[in-house]
Amino acid sequence: MRDPIETLRFDPAAGAVVRTPDGEGYGYWAGGHKVSYQDGVFALFYRRRSPLERGRGGACAVALSEDGIHFDDVWTATKEDLASTSIEVGHALRAGDRWRLYVSYEFAPTGEWRIDLIEADAPERFRAQDRRTVLHPRDFGIPWIKDPVVMLLEEGPTRILAEAPARIGPTADGPVVRAAPQGATVLADSADGRYFPTIEYVFEAPASETWHGRRARINSVFPWDGGVVATFDGGRTSYDNYEEWAGLAAGPDVHRLERLETGGPWVRSPHGCVRYVYALPVEGRMFFYYEYTRADLSHDLRVAVVDLG
Numbered sequence: 001m002r003d004p005i006e007t008l009r010f011d012p013a014a015g016a017v018v019r020t021p022d023g024e025g026y027g028y029w030a031g032g033h034k035v036s037y038q039d040g041v042f043a044l045f046y047r048r049r050s051p052l053e054r055g056r057g058g059a060c061a062v063a064l065s066e067d068g069i070h071f072d073d074v075w076t077a078t079k080e081d082l083a084s085t086s087i088e089v090g091h092a093l094r095a096g097d098r099w100r101l102y103v104s105y106e107f108a109p110t111g112e113w114r115i116d117l118i119e120a121d122a123p124e125r126f127r128a129q130d131r132r133t134v135l136h137p138r139d140f141g142i143p144w145i146k147d148p149v150v151m152l153l154e155e156g157p158t159r160i161l162a163e164a165p166a167r168i169g170p171t172a173d174g175p176v177v178r179a180a181p182q183g184a185t186v187l188a189d190s191a192d193g194r195y196f197p198t199i200e201y202v203f204e205a206p207a208s209e210t211w212h213g214r215r216a217r218i219n220s221v222f223p224w225d226g227g228v229v230a231t232f233d234g235g236r237t238s239y240d241n242y243e244e245w246a247g248l249a250a251g252p253d254v255h256r257l258e259r260l261e262t263g264g265p266w267v268r269s270p271h272g273c274v275r276y277v278y279a280l281p282v283e284g285r286m287f288f289y290y291e292y293t294r295a296d297l298s299h300d301l302r303v304a305v306v307d308l309g
Contacts, residue, residue: 004229004248005262008306012267012274012292015302016069019046027051027242029299031275031291032060034091034149034220035068037282042068043123044289045090045101046301055079056086062101062123068280068287069303074124081128082116083108089147089276092123095158095193099123102134102160104146112137113144115162117194135162135188140199145186149220158193161185161254163217167201179237181205185218187254203232203249203257211236211264212247218257220279222286227252231277234265243273243293269293284308 021028032047047060059078063071079087082105090103101118115135118126137145142165149161166181185203188196205216212234221230228251233244245265249257267274272293280287286306291299 002225004224004250005260005266007308008229008248008279008286008288010267010288010304010306012269012290012302012304015288015290015292015304017300018044018069018071018289018303019048019301021298021300022048022050023054024296024298025051026297027054029291030301031299032057032087032089032147033276033289033291033301034089034278035280035287035289036091036093036150037068037280037287038094040066042066042071042280042282042287043092043094044071045092045103047087047090049086057084057088057105058086060087060090060103062092062126064123068282068305075126077126077128079105082131085111088113091148091150092126093150093152095152097121099126100150100193101126102148102150103131104148104162113146115145115148115160132194134190134194135160135196135199137164140164145199147217147219149218151221158190160188160190160196161202161218161221162188162199164199164201166205166214166216168207171207178207179214181207181214181216182235182238182241184216185232200255202255203230205234206259209236210234211245212259215240215244217244218249219276221254222279222281224250228254228257229279230254230257231279232259233275233277234259244275246274246277246290271295272297275299281308 019030042065084105116131186199215235251257
């Protein structure tokens with residue numbers, strides 16, 4: 001198996017800037033993104049965020065591109081359009097003759113993170129009012145679910161990987177209490193992309209004292225030498241919230257992923273983190289889309305392209 005750690009490694013600082021944040025300083029981000037590629041068209045979902053005291057995830061957009069670097073917005077929505085207090089990750093892609101946008105956000109009346117679906121015959125015709133919830137946390141007895149990674153399987157079903165709460169809580173050893181993992185990744189399959197009857201925990205934090213030990217958010221999965229490789233966000237405790245670290249995992253399939261030892265975060269910014277790394281293979285090249293911490297501690301959205309040879 002080719003070593004994905006070195007074969008895929010890129011320089012985050014050299015990536016092309018796709019979107020910039022709305023302000024300078026910690027808490028201003030452009031990112032929370034996913035990208036699809038079909039028939040020569042790249043479709044990017046991203047959201048813009050402000051600090052907690054200035055409104056959080058206030059707006060999102062879908063943008064199209066022919067080269068995967070220069071994108072034009074074709075649809076936008078605000079958190080008010082979604083009856084939300086904050087918009088998080090979404091994923092737009094075409095399924096047959098329809099376009100689908102799976103978007104996660106915090107629903108204002110209940111404070112629950114959930115994943116909704118908006119459908120249209122073209123991305124510029126998405127309407128926030130048409131959204132329907134497809135993954136609701138209460139259906140599975142959990143407090144939240146968000147950050148969808150959507151895959152259309154060759155045999156027909158739609159597969160979503162999403163972040164959900166960890167299954168284990170704090171552990172006590174006499175008077176010492178150790179912090180609980182911050183999250184895990186679950187898998188949900190659907191025959192029609194609308195009804196997801198189950199979730200399955202497939203990638204969980206080891207609860208170890210390492211840079212990645214208490215987070216387990218998968219951001220992308222792609223084929224690699226007969227198996228799969230995944231990019232994920234790791235972290236230690238709440239201090240790393242919003243500044244998670246990029247890691248790699250590999251295995252024969254998404255049910256059997258093991259974290260790869262990278263000696264620390266796989267790629268990072270000299271000013272902080274690189275997170276939400278989304279890997280998209282296109283015609284012999286890998287497009288990496290990621291949030292990058294700038295010198296002023298805000299995050300911009302960048303893309304780096306690696307030739308796979």
